[in-house]
Amino acid sequence: MKRPWFTTFGGILMLIIITAYGTFYASRVPVGITDFVWVFHWVDVGGFSTICTVELNSAGLRGALISWLDGLFNSWGSKYYGL
Numbered sequence: 001m002k003r004p005w006f007t008t009f010g011g012i013l014m015l016i017i018i019t020a021y022g023t024f025y026a027s028r029v030p031v032g033i034t035d036f037v038w039v040f041h042w043v044d045v046g047g048f049s050t051i052c053t054v055e056l057n058s059a060g061l062r063g064a065l066i067s068w069l070d071g072l073f074n075s076w077g078s079k080y081y082g083l
Contacts, residue, residue, distance in 0.1 A: 026061040 029035060035056055042049045059067060073080045 022061065022064075026064045027058050029056055029058055 033056065037054055037056060038051055039054050040049060040051050
């Protein structure tokens with residue numbers, strides 16, 4: 001049996017590591033960002049404003065992928081944004 005056993009099991013191990021890291025990354029708020037932020041909302045029509053405290057949650061897997069890919073493809077400029 002001349003099969004690439006090391007490659008097969010190494011690939012499976014890498015998939016498990018990447019899945020564990022992705023789950024850990026997607027379930028927490030990034031380092032340096034607090035869980036609570038203040039949001040200031042100004043209404044132009046009535047001339048009043050409100051301030052409220054908002055609790056931030058993690059972006060999840062979909063949000064992490066969107067933000068990572070948006071940062072990656074930002075260098076494409078107008079081709080990425082369709083301008």
